[in-house]
Amino acid sequence: MVGGPIAGVDPVAILAGRMGDTALVLGHRISEWCGLAPALEEDIALANTALDLIGQAKLWLDLAGAREGLGRDADGLAYLRDAWDFRNLLLVERPNGDFGDTILRQALFDGWHVQLLAGLRDSRDEQVAAIAAKASKEAAYHWQRSRETVIALGDGTEESHARMQAALVRAWPFVGEMFESDETDAALSSAGIAPAPATLSTSVMGAFEEMLAEATLRAPEVSRWQTGGRSGRMHTEHLGHMLSTMQWLQRAYPGCDW
Amino acid sequence: MQVTAQQIRTWLADVPDPEIPVISLVELGVIRDVRQVDAQWEVDVSPTYSGCPATSVIAQTIREALAEHGVSVAVNQTLSPPWTTDWISQSGREKLEAYGIAPPRAAGGPERCPRCHSADLERLSQFGSTPCKAQWRCRTCLEPFEYFKCL
Ligand SMILES: [Zn+2]
Numbered sequence: 001m002v003g004g005p006i007a008g009v010d011p012v013a014i015l016a017g018r019m020g021d022t023a024l025v026l027g028h029r030i031s032e033w034c035g036l037a038p039a040l041e042e043d044i045a046l047a048n049t050a051l052d053l054i055g056q057a058k059l060w061l062d063l064a065g066a067r068e069g070l071g072r073d074a075d076g077l078a079y080l081r082d083a084w085d086f087r088n089l090l091l092v093e094r095p096n097g098d099f100g101d102t103i104l105r106q107a108l109f110d111g112w113h114v115q116l117l118a119g120l121r122d123s124r125d126e127q128v129a130a131i132a133a134k135a136s137k138e139a140a141y142h143w144q145r146s147r148e149t150v151i152a153l154g155d156g157t158e159e160s161h162a163r164m165q166a167a168l169v170r171a172w173p174f175v176g177e178m179f180e181s182d183e184t185d186a187a188l189s190s191a192g193i194a195p196a197p198a199t200l201s202t203s204v205m206g207a208f209e210e211m212l213a214e215a216t217l218r219a220p221e222v223s224r225w226q227t228g229g230r231s232g233r234m235h236t237e238h239l240g241h242m243l244s245t246m247q248w249l250q251r252a253y254p255g256c257d258w
Numbered sequence: 259m260q261v262t263a264q265q266i267r268t269w270l271a272d273v274p275d276p277e278i279p280v281i282s283l284v285e286l287g288v289i290r291d292v293r294q295v296d297a298q299w300e301v302d303v304s305p306t307y308s309g310c311p312a313t314s315v316i317a318q319t320i321r322e323a324l325a326e327h328g329v330s331v332a333v334n335q336t337l338s339p340p341w342t343t344d345w346i347s348q349s350g351r352e353k354l355e356a357y358g359i360a361p362p363r364a365a366g367g368p369e370r371c372p373r374c375h376s377a378d379l380e381r382l383s384q385f386g387s388t389p390c391k392a393q394w395r396c397r398t399c400l401e402p403f404e405y406f407k408c409l
Contacts, residue, residue: 024377
């Protein structure tokens with residue numbers, strides 16, 4: 001099962017499930033802005049970013065389905081699992097908030113995503129490496145934009161600065177989950193399939209510090225990180241609400257196609 | 259008539275990209291391989307962007323176009339190496355510009371306005387009407403135009 005580490009299951013299925021779920025949930029979240037963003041350019045940018053992420057989710061989830069060997073494809077995994085079987089980072093399932101919350105969350109995700117994909121490009125698993133190589137070009141483009149926007153708004157007007165700082169305080173406690181490791185991560189890293197999450201911490205946190213300094217924003221002290229999405233221990237209440245919208249059609253009309 | 263891989267490539271050179279029909283799939287650089295495996299023709303296609311809705315349309319267009327020549331093909335998606343705008347041919351670049359879309363450049367922005375050829379340009383948005391394009395404007399003729407993002 002993509003759902004969690006089970007003896008005898010290909011760890012690549014779990015890795016691809018986590019990558020796919022995180023891309024899918026964030027892709028769906030930002031697609032919620034379509035038609036509602038504060039400016040037309042931002043609307044188009046968010047919709048295009050959503051499209052890239054959902055495309056990447058399809059690649060990852062098809063791989064997860066193939067490796068778990070239970071006959072499920074990307075659609076089956078995306079639309080027919082319940083919240084407790086999702087393995088995305090908690091950061092991405094949080095509601096969009098205002099545009100500041102959305103773009104800050106995007107930059108935190110993109111900064112991590114770029115570094116992780118760079119590691120996965122060297123994966124000994126050919127399919128993991130191929131998807132990572134494809135996705136990393138798109139991720140670099142997303143990161144360029146989200147980073148610049150965070151800096152522009154953080155180091156902007158009094159109002160935009162205050163809202164970005166408030167957004168950072170809300171989102172920051174979810175960053176620690178990016179570097180959390182379990183037995184599956186240890187197996188993947190010793191097999192040369194994926195970098196150990198903790199090893200990304202220096203480069204990712206360094207990129208965040210640089211961005212936040214330029215944006216004149218200050219990360220809060222965090223005594224305990226909010227985790228549990230990628231391990232499946234617990235999700236926030238928000239994921240279930242999001243899935244009920246995202247999965248409604250396939251649940252109401254199973255196998256519906258056009 | 260004996261069908262060859264070269265013949266199939268020639269036919270594919272007439273198949274337009276579904277989103278930017280002035281250039282062909284061959285000029286776009288997405289046709290990576292044409293080969294015959296046990297009497298079955300196969301075409302490898304590289305997707306431009308992961309989530310590009312044109313990807314499945316491209317596969318269908320290829321099957322239909324070759325069916326008209328009596329050839330049945332299996333279309334495979336190939337991810338590695340990932341598609342890059344470097345694979346857009348010179349003729350493809352010229353056709354894009356003539357159509358009003360500035361061709362991609364490694365420098366990360368258009369060289370000149372596709373209408374008046376002025377180099378006095380500004381970026382409006384990193385994204386555009388399709389995943390492959392960004393919005394720019396010419397400060398000389400004041401017209402906005404699309405730029406094919408460098409990937
Ligand atoms: Zn001009």
